[in-house]
Amino acid sequence: MTNRKLRIANFIPSLSGGGAERVVINLCASFPRNEVQPILIAGSLTGPFTNSIAADVEIVDLKCANIRHTIGPLRDYVRQANLDLLISHLSHANLATLWAMRKLHKLNQKQDLGLPEIAVVEHMTMSAYRGEKWRDKFIRPLARRLYKSADQVIAVSNAAARDLEQQLRLPPSSVTTIYNPVVSAHIHNCCQEPLQHSFVEHHSGPLIVAAGRLSEQKDYPTLIQAFAQLQSTLPSRLAILGDGEERTNIEALIDKLGLADRVCLVGFTENPYQWMHQADLYVLSSRWEALPTVLIEAMACGCNVVSTDCPSGPAEILGDRFAHRLTPCGNPSALATAITQALDAPLDADEVIRHASQFDFNTAARRYMELLSL
Secondary structure, eight states: OOOOOEEEEEEESOOOSSHHHHHHHHHHHHSOTTTEEEEEEESSOOSGGGGGSOTTSEEEEOOOSSGGGGHHHHHHHHHHHOOSEEEEESHHHHHHHHHHHHHHHHHHTTSOOOOOEEEEEEOSOGGGOOOSSGGGGGHHHHHHHHGGGSSEEEESSHHHHHHHHHHTTOOTTOSEEOOOOOBOHHHHHHTTSOOOOHHHHSOOSOEEEEESOSSGGGOHHHHHHHHHHHTTTSOOEEEEEBOOTTHHHHHHHHHHTTOTTTEEEEEOOSOHHHHHHHOSEEEEOOSOOSSOHHHHHHHHTTOOEEEEOOSSSHHHHHTTTTGGGEEOTTOHHHHHHHHHHHHHSOOOHHHHHHHHGGGBHHHHHHHHHHGGGO
8 A cells, every 4th residue: 555646637728718618727726635646638738727827736738729639649648658548638638538549459469558537527518519620520420439438527517427328329327527616715805806807997887797708608698688788777898808709799789889988808817706796696598518617607696697598507506596696598588578677676695605615626626536445
């Protein structure tokens, strides 16, 4: 027996400012340091979250901007790194990881390489995923072929797990659910920092906040159209945190609806929790998710919330207690009504914070460590 710490690595393409990337940063911070040496492997160590990595995390930069090019370097690293568990995040990275391991498993039949357990984590609901690039259409057929070779397939919500089993033709109950590590003292500390922004300081009316990549998935046009419907009866402000490929289209819609002085595209911010804490309402307008981290973060800040009932995650997060805050996807009128009702009767902040605590760091870290005993 030895007292050697477990070497647990998380692999992700980059550290761009998305929900999955924040989850990886959080997970690396979550593991108990007396038991685990956390390792972060990035296809390319780029993106705003590079400044958020805990100081004692071992960092590996494969220096590959294209995820296909990570297969060889990842395989070489795993062969010599003496890992106990390799956790891969996001579909493209998962496929690259499993492809890299194919050759190592063949070599392992000839010599004991001491290969790690492999867990692949899906951060989306596979059936709802449309993809943004032509190569995304290959994800589902490749995943059907390769995911069966993983030691563990992980989804971040129960609904996403069952969906993944169906879409990839995996055995029932074979996909494990592990909720994302979201809630920590860091959120509570950051949300108390004063928010200094001209949009907050120089405009009046209730502040509505949304956060996430400016992409088709987040369906900001529905939110903006709903917001426009409110202005005649409930003048308010809308701040959207995040950047992405749909920014130009969203700006055009804002101008078309005459909302330039009422809607602010804030861009990426390292501390979204200031905004969530200051907001009168947080709105998630997504068409699909798996477990929307930002909704949990907003609740951890004690924020009043409304969400589309998209597949999947929001209904699971809100539970029976807050199910009345769900509204249909892609329906501006229904979303406008839900926003009005939420602003008229806000949720109790302390109750919302308690509800969000089920998604804390320690629980997630232990669940991943338990994979090694399965």
